[in-house]
Amino acid sequence: MxxxxxxxxxxxxxxxxxxxxxxxxxxxxxxxxxxxxxxxxxxxxxxxxxxxxxxxxxxxxxxxxxxxxxxxxxxxxxxxxxxxxxxxxxxxxxxxxxxxxxxxxxxxxxxxxxxxxxxxxxxxxxxxxxxxxxxxxxxxxxxxxxxxxxxxxxxxxxxxxxxxxxxxxxxxxxxxxxxxxxxxxxxxxxxxxxxxxxxxxxxxxxxxxxxxxxxxSELLTAEYARTLLPKRPSAAHKGLFGKVLIVGGSLHYPGAASLACAGAGRVGAGLVTLAAGRTVLGSGGRGPETTLLPVAESEWGTLGPNAVAEITKSMEGYQALLIGPGLGTAEPTKEFMRRFFGLQQPKARNQVGFLPHPATSASSESASVSLPPTVIDADGLNILASIEDWPDHLPHERCIFTPHPGEMRRLLKLDQLPADLTTCASGAAQAWGQVVVLKGATTIIAHPDGRTLIYDGSNPALATAGTGDVLAGAIAGLLAQGLSLFDAAALGVYLHGAAGVRVRDELGDAGALASDLLPQLPQAIRTLRGT
Structure with missing residues (x-):
């Protein structure tokens, strides 16, 4: 100034x-x-x-x-x-x-x-x-x-x-x-x-x-968010609004993936598919609208490396991918992530894939696919943080990372985040070549080109388990409808916050659940459109 x-x-x-x-x-x-x-x-x-x-x-x-x-x-x-x-x-x-x-x-x-x-x-x-x-x-x-x-x-x-x-x-x-x-x-x-x-x-x-x-930095306001809303033509069919593939869920956290699926659907995605282990899918608890992709487990309720081939084979035709909600951090799941994103290979920015694993017959296969616009959240981020040189292997400007401060610390390998969170998020986005959504009482959306948006959305009603899963799903649902990484992140953050305000006004500061956000997301969209 x-x-x-x-x-x-x-x-x-x-x-x-x-x-x-x-x-x-x-x-x-x-x-x-x-x-x-x-x-x-x-x-x-x-x-x-x-x-x-x-x-x-x-x-x-x-x-x-x-x-x-x-x-x-x-x-x-x-x-x-x-x-x-x-x-x-x-x-x-x-x-x-x-x-x-x-x-x-x-x-x-x-x-x-x-x-x-x-x-x-x-x-x-x-x-x-x-x-x-x-x-x-x-x-x-x-x-x-x-x-x-x-x-x-x-x-x-x-x-x-x-x-x-x-x-x-x-x-x-x-x-x-x-x-x-x-x-x-x-x-x-x-x-x-x-x-x-x-x-x-x-x-x-x-x-x-x-x-x-x-x-x-720019303030993320209703006026800004309104310009990002995807069009909904009256003669539309579900194919126009994109397909989202969500990889998540584990024995201990099956609900996280379900919340993410519902979040993607509630912001208007045409179809949402959950890829998870057969044990996890057997536990139920999802909305009937979610389609299922059962994949191989390494052990009871744990996604393993053999699931890579099944997921990559099915990924064609999906406009957005979300990976991480409730995934868990068991060693077989870490191996899945390493192979899925090619983190054992020399860096290849335009492809994802996995290396053969010498110990199994399935590992004699190899695969690589183009990575669709991808949201990496929760345990997906925690696993990345445990792998050296991961930024060198992800294609630039293809991913949105949605860390809370603890996950951001792990990604940056810091004991404590710097006081200036805007500069921190912006620096990370530029260094990694990805859009970063640093979540908190005040949320920062940072683009690799240096742009930053700040959302002033303090709301204690959102301080409860699962709200981040809803946000990740909402961002993925907007990606599927054709928004750019930065715009999908911004609109997702705004709609999530606006839905949270509606929940707080109805239920108060305490006692709200993440699932209470879901019916409020389309209401927030309706209000933003002015209809």
Missing amino acids: RALEQAAVEQGATWAGLMEQAGLGVAQMAVHYIRRGARIVVLVGPGNNGGDGLVAARHLHDVGSAIQLYLWKRPFKPDDANHQHCRQRGIAELEAEYDPDRTALQAALQSADLVIDALLGAGISRPVVGELATIVETVNRVRMERGPICQVLAVDLPTGVDTETGMIHGVAINADVSVATGAIKRGMLFHPGRAAVGKIRMAPIGVPPHTLEAVM
Whole structure:
């Protein structure tokens, strides 16, 4: 954002003009939260964020609000034009250094209708401690005591929230709304800071949209997702909507594959087939719409390497493949994965296959097939993570990986993921040459070309076993309908999140099951279409 502002200045804008637009935008947003003549406390810090706060204070004063400035490390300077404008209007001031026990601050907060946090914003560079920490804690305490009577609005980000990662440095102000100036900052979208941000609003500052688009992640919204919906012509038949082959399920996890199959069907795939061991298929529990491909087991309920030939022989005619839900990580299943993806061969980016296994008669066969657009999820990812040099053997831009943070750590062979998850996901997508969906309270979709989408979909109702299987199935179902890897991943994430919102609204935050998402997926599509 600093680089973009600098570029705008080099193209003819001024720093004062950018700050004026930012502060005016904040003031215009604040008006929605106050009555005429409202009492407003503006917390003013030493940098540009404080300058935005002073501009907002001036505009709010001019429309009849009673303003109290609370200044932290911002002594008056004659060349501070925005501070000068406030003094010319007789706006009241308090300086934090003369209020060591925060008595004056607390008194001002007790009578305020709105508090504007312009202390640090995007300018945080170290933990919030000492004097600043006591200011933050005082604001949070009074906000809790007074409830909705006193709203807190943060300029850009609440003080204490990291701009890029959403980490909280020490303590952070808990805002009801944060007004992003110029562009939404990534840190606003990631936990734990996301909980402190509140509602997110925008205040444009004059940076050209095409300049922003060149360097920023994009937010995955309903408007974006709507453009991705596959067409459903009235004279269509099931063959137009593609066939999905799902390889998954094991003795201990038969339900995961069933959820994935239902997810693919519920987003509109024409036909869904489950390839699994005969024991697994015999356990039932699937919808009657799912067709079955029984394949060889190595042992009871465990997919083994002899299943490779049966699956590759049957794969022709399928437009999408999903492998991994409930697959298990038994050694025979690992051997299946190694052979299926050719992970024992010299790298071959355009083919998948398996090597003969010298110990069995079946292993004297060999096969290779073109890999259709493929989603690799759950145990499929865990098995890949245990194999050296796997990225060299997968055809580039043919797969979507859908890891949660634990699976991502294993794939990257890290003890802990870096705080900047967007850069982490983007770097992995570029290094592997595959689309990556890094799942979480905030989900990132990353393309090998560097594009990233962020879905702000925090929802505790989705924090239950099986919801990831539904998502993987939904993405595969959209792939089968002809969407590109990146578009299928994006639309799948959005529809999954939208269905989760409907479940939460109906059932609440706790007690929902992954299967509750399934009937809500077509409802989410219907809402997105506006029908």
